[in-house]
Amino acid sequence: MTVPFLDLAAPYAELKAELDAATQRVLASGRYLLGPENEAFEAEFAAYCGGRRCVSVGSGLDAIVLVLRALDIGADDEVIVPSHTFIATWLAVAATGATPVPVEPDPLTFNLDPAALDAAVTPRTRAIVPVHLYGRPADLDAIGAVAARHGLAVVEDAAQAHGARYKGERIGGRYAAAFSFYPGKNLGALGDGGAVVTDDAALAAKVRLLRNYGSTVKYHHEVKGTNSRLDELQAAMLRVKLTHLDEWNARRSAVAGRYRTELAGLDGLVLPTTSEWAEHVWHLFVVRTADRAGLQDRLTAAGVHTLVHYPIAPHRSAAFAELGTAPGALPLAERLAAEVLSLPIGPHLTDDQVGQVIAAVHTGLAGRAAA
Numbered sequence: 001m002t003v004p005f006l007d008l009a010a011p012y013a014e015l016k017a018e019l020d021a022a023t024q025r026v027l028a029s030g031r032y033l034l035g036p037e038n039e040a041f042e043a044e045f046a047a048y049c050g051g052r053r054c055v056s057v058g059s060g061l062d063a064i065v066l067v068l069r070a071l072d073i074g075a076d077d078e079v080i081v082p083s084h085t086f087i088a089t090w091l092a093v094a095a096t097g098a099t100p101v102p103v104e105p106d107p108l109t110f111n112l113d114p115a116a117l118d119a120a121v122t123p124r125t126r127a128i129v130p131v132h133l134y135g136r137p138a139d140l141d142a143i144g145a146v147a148a149r150h151g152l153a154v155v156e157d158a159a160q161a162h163g164a165r166y167k168g169e170r171i172g173g174r175y176a177a178a179f180s181f182y183p184g185k186n187l188g189a190l191g192d193g194g195a196v197v198t199d200d201a202a203l204a205a206k207v208r209l210l211r212n213y214g215s216t217v218k219y220h221h222e223v224k225g226t227n228s229r230l231d232e233l234q235a236a237m238l239r240v241k242l243t244h245l246d247e248w249n250a251r252r253s254a255v256a257g258r259y260r261t262e263l264a265g266l267d268g269l270v271l272p273t274t275s276e277w278a279e280h281v282w283h284l285f286v287v288r289t290a291d292r293a294g295l296q297d298r299l300t301a302a303g304v305h306t307l308v309h310y311p312i313a314p315h316r317s318a319a320f321a322e323l324g325t326a327p328g329a330l331p332l333a334e335r336l337a338a339e340v341l342s343l344p345i346g347p348h349l350t351d352d353q354v355g356q357v358i359a360a361v362h363t364g365l366a367g368r369a370a371a
């Protein structure tokens with residue numbers, strides 16, 4: 001039996017009747033962009049995140065870009081980002097013309113280390129973009145305190161954290177949070193999509209303007225906006241899936257619980273941790289091991305498919321060569337890039353599959369190919 005890293009057809013199989021009905025409803029409606037499905041989804045997702053405002057957009061990357069643009073961040077500005085994240089966080093900053101300034105992670109939480117923030121602030125710094133990486137909330141109080149001290153905006157990259165809670169409060173809108181609905185995310189569309197959730201009415205209005213050519217009244221263009229809209233079809237899919245998100249996150253949590261119990265204390269393996277104040281939604285289950293290539297090969301041989309999130313730190317990517325960051329300048333990010341390994345996790349893994357992963361890790365760590 002093979003264990004896929006993620007089975008994207010499984011959620012469709014589970015919800016086929018509901019998703020098919022929603023598809024037919026949209027196809028027959030003649031409304032394909034910015035129609036009733038979008039309005040309903042925005043209201044439902046805002047309510048899910050705690051009664052705040054939601055603006056749907058074309059992708060998670062765009063969600064970050066549009067918030068930064070709505071804050072008038074651009075050329076000559078600096079924005080603090082985690083050194084260890086998916087490169088989209090950095091690309092969003094670069095897309096505005098601003099410069100991403102990396103801060104190293106706390107290697108136990110994988111999230112940016114608030115204690116390292118002050119040293120990265122310069123007179124040009126405008127914002128901090130914490131990422132709730134792998135589904136685990138970053139320490140928003142500590143980050144917010146630094147931001148307040150220096151007069152900086154906070155923009156949460158919540159692309160991996162739908163439904164997570166920070167000190168009991170759902171992620172999404174303490175500041176402005178950018179979500180992605182890429183198919184593999186905890187709440188995934190059947191294509192690209194994203195959303196901004198915020199309590200700030202003026203900010204939400206500005207993002208709404210920017211996503212649709214800078215216009216609210218057709219052919220009246222107030223600012224140089226872009227085209228970044230969520231299809232009605234995707235909004236309809238997301239409305240169905242949103243009603244299952246809590247249950248799916250609970251199933252992820254159960255898988256993570258088994259991994260954390262049944263892989264505890266193994267030599268050479270560092271398991272992900274949790275905090276009392278954070279409700280982790282386990283977008284990814286990321287372990288660390290010095291012999292990553294060896295373990296990954298042995299797991300593959302045992303039919304267990306794993307991935308690496310992410311093998312190249314953004315500052316080591318060709319895309320950011322222009323920053324001239326020397327190799328070794330961000331040692332924690334580079335070390336994590338070399339050691340992290342993501343085990344299969346998702347709401348549709350069976351108990352047997354979880355058992356197979358656990359057995360394969362035990363055998364693989366002992367350096368043996370599985371039987």
Ligand SMILES: *Cc1c(COP(=O)(O)O)cnc(C)c1O
Nearest residue numbers: 059060061086088089159180182
């Ligand atoms: C997925 C992701 C994004 C980008 O989302 P897209 O919808 O793919 O544009 C941004 N940041 C993080 C941390 C992500 O995981």
